[in-house]
Amino acid sequence: MRRLLPTIGLLAVLIGCYGGARPPRIGESAPDFTVQDSDRKVTLSDYRGQIVILNFWASWCAPCVAEMPSMVRMQSNLKNNGITVVGVSIDADEAAYKRFLKDYGVNFVTVRDEAQKSPELYGTHGWPETYIIDRKGVVRRKFIGPVDWTSREITDYLTKL
Secondary structure (H helix, E strand, O other): OOOHHHHHHHHHHHHHHHOOOOOOOOOOEOOOOEEEOOOOEEEHHHHOOOEEEEEEEOOOOHHHHHHHHHHHHHHHHHHHHOEEEEEEEOOOOHHHHHHHHHHOOOOOEEEEOOOOHHHHHHOOOOOOEEEEEOOOOEEEEEEEOOOOOOOHHHHHHHHHO
16 A cells, blocks of 8 residues: 555646646647856757756755655666656745755756746646656646655556656
């Protein structure tokens, strides 16, 4: 039964995401954006040709903290499959953001967008919120809340996309 609970939890998240009408942006081109912080400049369209896991998060967000270790492991495990995580933090505190990246060994591209202009393009106001974008730049899935990114269901979905 304990092994079944994570699967039931994932299904509850998926049902929550897709219950009722189709979430906005699914099947549409992902809105492009460029964010420049003190360390780097990230333009989403630069990752065209790869599967992008676009994750909006914050260091002070408990569900974001909970999902980060699995996201780091997933990036390590799947980067050779053309799968790239692009994280967009909404942290206002640059020191807290940088400390978080170090403490959690974040191994994927991430940028700090304290003005929250890129999440606004997606209608994102809760954290974490993640979009799966295919190699052609089309949004295929949306996840609201934390996800175990190393689960078999997620890994199978991403590697078959």
